[in-house]
Amino acid sequence: MADIATFERGIHPRYHKELASGKPITQASLPQRIVVPVSQHIGAPAKPEVNIGDEVKKGQLIGSATGFVSSPIHSSISGKVIAIADFPTSAGKMVQSIVIEGDGKDEAVEFKENPDYMSLSSDEIRNIIKDAGIVGMGGAAFPTNVKLSPPKEKPVDTVIINGAECEPYLTADHRLMVERSKEVIEGLKIIMKSLGVKEGHIGIEENKPDAIEAMRFAVSGGSNIKVWPLEIKYPQGAEKMLIKAIKDREVPCKGLPMDVGVVVQNVGTAVAVYEAVRFGKPLIERVVTVTGKGVNEPKNMMVRIGTLMSEVIEQCGGLVEGAVKVISGGPMMGFAQWTLDVPVVKGTSGILVLTEDEYVASDDYSACIRCGSCIDVCPMGLNPSILSIYAEKGFFEDAKENGLFDCFECGSCAFVCPAKRPMVQFIRLAKSQVKP
Amino acid sequence: MIIVREEKLVEKKEHPLIVSVSPHVRGEETVSRIMWSVNLALLPVFIMSVYYFGPRAVYVTGLCVLACVLSEYAFQKWLRRKVTISDGSAFLTGLLLGMNLPPGVPFYIPLVGSVVAIIITKQLFGGLGYTIFNPALIGRAFVLISFPKLMTIWYKPTSAFVGLDATTTATPLGILKEGGLGQLLEIFGDKMHLYEKLFLGNTAGSLGETSAIALLIGAGYLFYKRYITWHIPLSFLATVGVLAWIFGGKDIETGKLIFFAGDPLIHLLSGGLILGAFFMATDYVTVPTLRKGQIIFGVGCGLITMLIRLKGGFPEGVMFAILLMNCFSPLIDRQVRTKPFGAVGEKKK
Known part of the structure; x- marks a missing residue:
């Protein structure tokens, strides 16, 4: 156990x-049409820079960032803008989106290559990352350049690449680490360089021995990057848990990783950073795991941003009889979809299809029996039981005083609850009713 | 922003998809699985009660279980609520109540106890999850106070599955209270014999409280299934043991208190302590949820138990100890808090 790091509490779902x-990343076919939402990230939405009827090329800027915490968007195919209107997204909202009808030529704009990328300055790297529209690809989609611009009073000394991939079912990061380990390392080195940091870590759950091996091989040669096998435990890949496991530092309540001198980036983000800085390629495609018993041929696919989920699922043999739930992301924190005609966005790590027998109804719950299971698993050390009871009874202020806003909705409490209480729903309800 | 819904742009397909809040997978644990497991854990205890007290054990326990389940069913039907008898909790209340009654009680005692337990203590407070007091123990306390005579007639256990021995006797704790250790040893021979009989359950007492070995097997199963933790049972037993050692010693001749001369084992093995500590003081609903609070709860139970055993009017105090501490559970839970991740904000470098 000497070298296996982890955090306190957590759960062990079936993975x-x-x-x-075991499915190598395959290229998804060129989509006929893409729908690119202007808001795929945390922060201000991008402003459309094209009009209906405009011809665009692959990699062309179609929406520009509108502030510091914002991110531009690019077209992932060549074709013509046919609509700029509100369309449903995988987060369940209607978002202004730019619809591009492909011309089938897949013509790209010229990307500015940087063979000597390690000699770029911090600012140059940050600008390239910002202009490439790179955001955290683990799901939260926080603009990466913002994370790489810590204020002076918060010196950062460590960069951690998050290869935990603790969400059950998902394997996108796993495949990237196995197949493109060198690029992950180069991405990490670029991030370290932009932050002026000497210490790099990669945390990988032990259930990916081939990824650990590949990454260890990629870093071999006496670099200052260390690969950490992590205990297989959810939510090991949550930023705060990962930092605790690897650096034994606790991010303070309401704080950010940079408060303890750490920046965490996802594996996919590291690859995107490398591609942007080395080849000038904006973030126009990502690896998506299409999986679950509800899909005929589970796959890991390189999918262009804006491709409709229905089209992606089609390429995986379609849904099986009895598929009842389609989730964008993983089963613990992903969003259930009401329509498959939503686009894959920068934060879409997976498309998971559950069948009837995997689906657990959460509408039939009973009173809390105060067994304390949720307290035993809450990675944030909260008392989810009392939070859910306060929310249920409308005592939202009391919930707030019991650490409501420290909860990041990992769902561990709901997972273990024997009364099948919709814990996350209660907590979100309370969060919506009081100010942080 | 112009809102133009171009319905035709995105082809509409009808998928009957289920939408709900994450997480989309759940663990396998359910309330009824827990409750039925606790019932199963009481099986060895029930078998031992039948072994020592014969068909009476089946009769009394059966009445309790039946009356508990039926009153829950009737009450929920009457209020047009969802009937929850299949979750095993009413069955468990009945089983526990039965295990807490003397073998010779007339039929109406189990019935009254069950109705008080289920209707008054459980359902009137809102059902499973909302009770303040352990239903089975309130049921027992009610019949103990209402029928004090009938509830304190104890029978000598007989050998294997025969039936009730007509001989009545006092419980070991009763003898200890009235006649002291000297008399207890006179009856049981020597200490080793006493321990042995207490451990196996060959003493007078409530149906399910006498056999320490059967109770420990059941408790072991609950530990193995992680349905209970050590916090309450251990702090409860340890407090009783320490107090029995400090204050339980008496000079056999004069009856004067001698400090640090008590026999903890007699107190630990006799009465309803083991049944109470592992099966009643661990009832999720009526005890604190946080581990630290559970230790406070256990210590409190131990203190009250020994106060009653050594100074009170009753020979046994486990039931009142747990019920009194049940009152404090919400208060304890309010005072004890978890330590949130990052709460201290300490930076370890």
Whole structure:
């Protein structure tokens, strides 16, 4: 156990990674049409820079960032803008989106290459990352350049690449680490360079031995980057838990990783950073795990941003009979979809299809029996039981005083609850009713 | 922003998809699985009660279980609520109540106890999850106070599955209270014999409280399934043991208190302590949820138990100890808090 790091508490769901973990990343076919929402990230939405009827090329800027915490968007195919209107997104909202009808030529704009990328300055790297529209690809989609611009009073000394991939079913990061380990390392080195940091870490859950091996091989040669096998435990990949496991530092309540001198980036983000800085390629495609018993051929696919989920699922043999739930992301924190005609966005790590027998109804719950299971698993050391009871009874202020806003909705409490209480729903309800 | 819904742009397909809040997978644990497991854990205890007290054990326990389940069913039907008898909690209340009654009680005692337990203590407070007091113990306390005579007639256990021995006797704790250790040893021979009989359950007492070995097997199963933790049972037992050692010693001749001369084992093995500590003081609903609070709860139970055993009017105090501490559970939970991740904000470098 000497070298296996972890955090306190957490849960052990069934991982089901075997459905897709052995499937090499394949290129999805060129989509006929893409729908690119202007808001795929945390922060201000991008402002459309094209009009209906405009011809665009692959990699062309179609929406520009509108502030510091914002991110531009690019077209992932060549074709013609046919609509700029509100369309449903995988987060369940209607968002202004730019619809591009492909011309089938897949013509790209010229990308500015930087063979000597390690000699770029911090600012140059940050600008390239910002202009490439790179955001955190683990799901939260926070603009990466903002994370790389810590204020002076918060010196950063460590960069951690998050390869935990603790969400069950998902294997996108796993495949990237196995197949493109060198690029992950180069991405990490670029991030370290932009932050002026000497210490790099990569945390990988132990259930990906091939990824650990590949990454260890990629860093070999006496670099200052260390690969950490992590205990297989959810939510090991949550930023705060990962930092605790690897650096034994606790991010303070309401704080950010940079408060303890750490920046965490996802594996996919590291690859995107490398591609942007080395080849000038904006973030126009990403690896998506299409998996679950509800899909005929689980796959890991390189999918262009804006491709409709229905089209992606089609390429994986379609849904099986009895598929009842389609989730964008993983089963613990992903969003259930009401329509498949939503686009894959920068933060879409997976498309998970559950069948009837995997689906657990959450509408039939009973009173809390105060067994304390949720307290035993809450990675944030909260008392989810009392939070859910306060929310249920409308005592939202009391919930706030019991650490409501420290909860990041990992769902561990709901997972273990024997009364099948919709804990996350209660907590979100309370969060919506009081100010942080 | 112009809102133009171009319905035709995105082809509409009808998917009957279920939408709900994450997480989309759940663990396998359910309330009824827990409750039925606790019932199962009481099986060895029930078998031992039948072994020692014969068909009476089946009769009394059966009445309790039946009356508890039926009153829950009737009450929920009457209020047009969802009937929850299949979750095993009413069954468990009945089983626990039965285990807490003397073998010779007339039929109406189990019935009254069950109705008080289920209707008054459980359902009137809102059902499973909302009770303040342990239903089975309130049921028992009610019949103990209402029928003090009938509830304190104890029978000598007989050998294997025969039936009730007509001989009545006092419980070991009763003898200890009235006649002291000297008399207890006179009856049981020597200490080793006493321990042995207490451990196996071959003493007078409530149906399910006498056999320490059967109770420990059941408790072991609950530990193995992680349905209970050590916090309450251990702090409860340890407090009783320490107090029995400090204050339980008496000079056999004069009856004067001798400090640090008590026999903890007699107190630990006799009465309803083991049944109470592992099966009643661990009832999720009526005890504190946080581990630290559970230790306070256990210590409190131990203190009250020994106060009653050594100074009170009753020979046994486990039931009142747990019920009194049940009152404090909400208060304890309010005072004890978890330590949130990052709360201190300490930076370890």
